[in-house]
Amino acid sequence: MSRTFLGTPAFPEAARAALADPQLRRNLAHATGTIRGKRAAVVSELEETGEWEQLRLAGAAIKDQTLLHLDEHLVALEESLVAAGAVVHWARDAEEACAVVASIAHGHGFDEVVKIKSMATAEIGLNEALAAEGIAAWETDLAELIVQLGDDLPSHILVPAIHRNRAEIREIFLREMAGAGRPAPDDLTDEPARLAEAARLHLREKFLRAGMAVSGANFAVAETGTLVVVESEGNGRMCLTLPEVLVSVVGIEKVVPTWADLDAFLQLLPRSSTGERMNPYTSTWTGVTPGDGPQEVHVVLLDNGRTRALADEVGRQALRCIRCSACLNVCPVYERTGGHAYGSVYPGPIGAILTPLMRGVGEDEQVDSLPYASSLCGACYEVCPVLIDIPSVLVDQRAQVVDARRGQVSHVGEAAAMKGAAWAFGRASRLGAVERATGLAGKFLGRRRVDPGGRGVVSRLLGPGGAWSEARDLPAPPRESFRAWWRRTNGADT
Amino acid sequence: MNDARTAILERVRGALHGTERAAAPVPRDYRTNPARRPVRPDLLDLFVERVEDYRARVHRCTPAEVADTLATVLRRRRTVVPDGFAWPVPQPVPGAGLTAAELDRIPAVVTTATLGVATTGTLVLTHGEGQGPRAFSLVPDVHVCVLPADRVVLGVPEAVAALDPHRPQTWISGPSATSDIELDRVEGVHGPRELHVLVVT
Numbered sequence: 118m119s120r121t122f123l124g125t126p127a128f129p130e131a132a133r134a135a136l137a138d139p140q141l142r143r144n145l146a147h148a149t150g151t152i153r154g155k156r157a158a159v160v161s162e163l164e165e166t167g168e169w170e171q172l173r174l175a176g177a178a179i180k181d182q183t184l185l186h187l188d189e190h191l192v193a194l195e196e197s198l199v200a201a202g203a204v205v206h207w208a209r210d211a212e213e214a215c216a217v218v219a220s221i222a223h224g225h226g227f228d229e230v231v232k233i234k235s236m237a238t239a240e241i242g243l244n245e246a247l248a249a250e251g252i253a254a255w256e257t258d259l260a261e262l263i264v265q266l267g268d269d270l271p272s273h274i275l276v277p278a279i280h281r282n283r284a285e286i287r288e289i290f291l292r293e294m295a296g297a298g299r300p301a302p303d304d305l306t307d308e309p310a311r312l313a314e315a316a317r318l319h320l321r322e323k324f325l326r327a328g329m330a331v332s333g334a335n336f337a338v339a340e341t342g343t344l345v346v347v348e349s350e351g352n353g354r355m356c357l358t359l360p361e362v363l364v365s366v367v368g369i370e371k372v373v374p375t376w377a378d379l380d381a382f383l384q385l386l387p388r389s390s391t392g393e394r395m396n397p398y399t400s401t402w403t404g405v406t407p408g409d410g411p412q413e414v415h416v417v418l419l420d421n422g423r424t425r426a427l428a429d430e431v432g433r434q435a436l437r438c439i440r441c442s443a444c445l446n447v448c449p450v451y452e453r454t455g456g457h458a459y460g461s462v463y464p465g466p467i468g469a470i471l472t473p474l475m476r477g478v479g480e481d482e483q484v485d486s487l488p489y490a491s492s493l494c495g496a497c498y499e500v501c502p503v504l505i506d507i508p509s510v511l512v513d514q515r516a517q518v519v520d521a522r523r524g525q526v527s528h529v530g531e532a533a534a535m536k537g538a539a540w541a542f543g544r545a546s547r548l549g550a551v552e553r554a555t556g557l558a559g560k561f562l563g564r565r566r567v568d569p570g571g572r573g574v575v576s577r578l579l580g581p582g583g584a585w586s587e588a589r590d591l592p593a594p595p596r597e598s599f600r601a602w603w604r605r606t607n608g609a610d611t
Numbered sequence: 612m613n614d615a616r617t618a619i620l621e622r623v624r625g626a627l628h629g630t631e632r633a634a635a636p637v638p639r640d641y642r643t644n645p646a647r648r649p650v651r652p653d654l655l656d657l658f659v660e661r662v663e664d665y666r667a668r669v670h671r672c673t674p675a676e677v678a679d680t681l682a683t684v685l686r687r688r689r690t691v692v693p694d695g696f697a698w699p700v701p702q703p704v705p706g707a708g709l710t711a712a713e714l715d716r717i718p719a720v721v722t723t724a725t726l727g728v729a730t731t732g733t734l735v736l737t738h739g740e741g742q743g744p745r746a747f748s749l750v751p752d753v754h755v756c757v758l759p760a761d762r763v764v765l766g767v768p769e770a771v772a773a774l775d776p777h778r779p780q781t782w783i784s785g786p787s788a789t790s791d792i793e794l795d796r797v798e799g800v801h802g803p804r805e806l807h808v809l810v811v812t
């Protein structure tokens with residue numbers, strides 16, 4: 118089973134460890150650079166016509182309207198699902214959601230399930246919870262398989278094994294596949310095609326015998342009860358089609374009002390995510406279809422902190438997120454630290470706001486350090502297909518962290534804390550200038566950042582985190598002067 | 612779980628308390644953008660070009676040539692044939708009642724498609740007549756899809772508007788693929804590793 122993120126050190130220390138790993142940095146730089154290039158090419162097709170901006174505005178507006186009437190849409194979704202033959206469950210938190218899934222498996226006497234990669238099931242720690250109930254959860258996405266067999270943690274929303282190279286993957290397969298089912302062939306090479314073939318054979322055995330699958334969903338249509346899963350490999354189709362029982366764990370923010378609304382998201386998501394005009398496979402299903410696919414369909418509607426995020430007027434826009442991961446790939450902090458440093462299933466810029474929004478600030482150092490895991494360069498906002506203003510939410514979250522921690526410890530003085538903050542933001546704005554000069558936001562193709570300039574940025578980037586980690590037990594400066602200071606320095610440097 | 616339902620709905624209402632909830636119209640001009648026409652005069656050319664972009668193989672043929680083209684593509688492979696599929700194949704296996712394990716031992720499948728989407732090079736199956744249940748176009752390693760040219764629409768908005776959400780759908784854009792290993796694209800992981808599209812004009 119994959120390990121969880123419990124006990125991960127706060128971002129600055131974790132980031133420092135990641136930065137010390139040159140292999141990880143090389144893999145990340147290659148991966149994020151490749152995806153950026155592909156994305157830029159297919160997005161520019163629609164930018165030239167003005168469609169991209171129109172799609173982003175529509176995507177953001179649909180999600181906003183849905184969130185503002187979330188209660189009504191959830192009730193409508195439930196009605197449509199039930200009318201289509203699905204069973205609807207509600208889960209306030211991770212524990213309730215895991216219990217629902219486990220009890221469905223137990224009810225059928227299943228001791229294993231196949232799984233499609235899903236942020237929601239990772240967030241609730243479903244695999245570990247099922248293991249504790251004696252149920253094996255087999256990840257079927259190639260990257261998740263690599264992560265699971267390697268007893269590792271995913272580092273990226275889209276390509277969770279981005280931190281592993283082909284030689285490492287070959288070794289993991291040779292060593293671990295036999296223990297989990299069909300072994301890897303002895304003559305396995307590190308050719309990606311051969312590695313994929315080994316995974317195909319290993320997993321096909323599991324698809325054919327599995328009685329139950331667990332998925333997430335990219336979208337849930339309130340009007341019709343239709344669920345949508347977008348994927349590349351076909352493991353999703355296998356899970357959604359072959360087992361008799363299907364359980365989908367769906368965050369309550371995944372609802373969209375109408376079927377017609379999908380015409381915006383099915384353009385935004387693949388282009389923004391994998392940099393394709395369309396991903397290889399998209400599956401939609403509406404409850405049970407007699408004679409085709411699972412004959413018992415469950416949907417678990419999950420809160421687990423989403424309503425907390427919804428209550429935050431500045432932060433609620435984070436719930437528009439369609440998990441495309443574009444913001445990760447343009448983030449200078451992420452490119453250098455990878456996802457593990459964020460200590461959450463949601464890494465990168467979106468994780469830096471979503472995790473504190475969903476879990477609340479002022480209680481956990483790791484969570485409180487996340488809003489500082491950014492240089493505020495704004496690249497994430499520029500690429501976000503649903504226009505989430507991540508930098509503004511980060512700034513607001515920082516203020517909330519400061520508020521929550523006010524008066525928690527001693528009185529070393531405002532000046533020291535301000536010094537740390539000034540250091541961070543002073544460099545942050547300078548970093549923004551560096552990124553603009555190297556064209557991070559605009560021309561991604563062919564950029565290789567192993568230059569000394571890149572390293573210079575890193576060492577400066579680490580500073581703010583380090584400064585914060587030293588300063589975080591100090592009394593915080595008053596919110597007003599903090600904001601006044603922010604406005605002034607930001608204005609001066611840009 | 613009823614408690615959870617009540618609690619979540621109450622939390623949602625609480626979270627939105629005091630927020631202006633008046634409906635604002637969603638701007639839909641992405642559907643009517645004047646630039647939304649095929650970049651080439653022929654919608655079909657665009658479709659073919661985009662399907663080939665995914666390294667799927669496209670064969671253009673007339674209705675009279677479909678059977679021969681199928682025979683050329685399928686060779687002597689045993690082929691799952693769904694109910695309602697109108698053309699002959701060399702080694703047919705009637706699809707009705709096949710289990711997944713049985714499908715796994717048959718190398719090829721033929722289906723029709725409900726729609727083709729030109730700008731994205733996508734086939735949409737809705738798993739009725741001529742297409743069979745979802746497992747048919749998934750488990751065998753070679754998928755040959757016959758698409759009448761008049762079923763090609765311009766883009767995603769036209770496709771979504773034409774499709775019935777109550778039918779299960781599979782949108783297929785090229786053969787299955789992964790980029791999970793160092794971002795190297797590998798065709799064919801779990802779905803069919805070979806995709807042929809016969810465009811019938």
Ligand code: SF4
Binds near residue numbers: 440502504
């Ligand atoms: S915040 Fe925006 S860019 Fe980042 S994953 Fe979500 S939708 Fe994509």
